[in-house]
Amino acid sequence: MPRHLSHLSLVAVNIDGVLLNDSFSPVMRRLVESRGGTYTPAFERDLLSQPQLVAAQRAADGLGGTAQQILEDYFAQREEYVRENPVHMLDGATELLATLRSLNVRVICYGGLERAHFTRHLGDVADHFDDPGYVCTNDFRPGIREITELFGLRHDQVLFIDDVARVAEAARELGTPFIGHPGEKGHGYQRQMMEKTGVRHIVGTLRAIDEALLRRVDAEAAAGNVWR
Structure with a gap:
């Protein structure tokens, strides 16, 4: 029997830097x-x-x-x-998608490039995503508000998983659940920016986003305290 989350209705996962290696x-x-x-x-x-x-x-x-x-x-x-440095799925990406599927929550992918980028690199796992599968956010970045409205949900019902602190800032303004997956320290400053923003959950690997963490975020969203 599917193991439903109690509050979250949708998980939006960024493509580059979360599911795929950061090539930007x-x-x-x-x-x-x-x-x-x-x-x-x-x-x-x-x-x-x-x-x-x-x-x-x-x-x-x-x-x-x-x-x-x-x-x-x-x-x-x-x-x-x-x-x-060829574009490839990150270690743990398939397992994360499978975990989300097991929780019977809707899942979509989003990012700033056209859909062809999603099809080329994630086509083999496209069945893990719900319609429309991928949302291009180049015209309305960071896209928290627009993606939430696209699905007709409240801001506290959608979990965003992203590698960029600007997305975290937008999520905090709206009271939207967020998990940060910042890139390697040698490339940028996103982890320290997320910490400054007050991101409660920052992970170094995708395998850290397991069922236990997802249920914890779900409970925090239900209680209205996803941000510290």
Whole structure:
């Protein structure tokens, strides 16, 4: 018999940095430094989980050039990066999806790239997700409010799992449950930003997001105390 969660109705899982390895933050650092800039926490915050043109314009403001030139340079450098570091599912991703399925909660994936990115890299596990499977958030990042409204739910009924502190900030403003999965320290500053934001649950591996943690977050959401 399915083991239902008592409060949460949907879990939204970010694609790059959670289910797939992060092929964006390392490239952003490389792009900034290749143009003579200094990659700081403030710079990182301005760039992550923003619509592409917004992030590119902010980068151009600090590094020179136009937003279009920054975008072209960025994606050229990312193409080179993924040749050396192929995109792949992270260790524990399949197990996380299976755990969510066992709890009989709806699950969707979201991210800033077009759906083809999801189909290419997660097509083999597409049956783990509920319709529409993937939501592209490039036009409305970070997307907490929009994804919640898409499913007709309250903000406290959706759990977001993401690697970016900007998403955590939006979740906190709305009282939305959140689990942080920040990237490696060598690439960026997301863990310390999440800690500063007050994220209660920050994990280093996907296997840490087990049934026990999910039930704990479910209970906290029901009690209205998901944020410390």
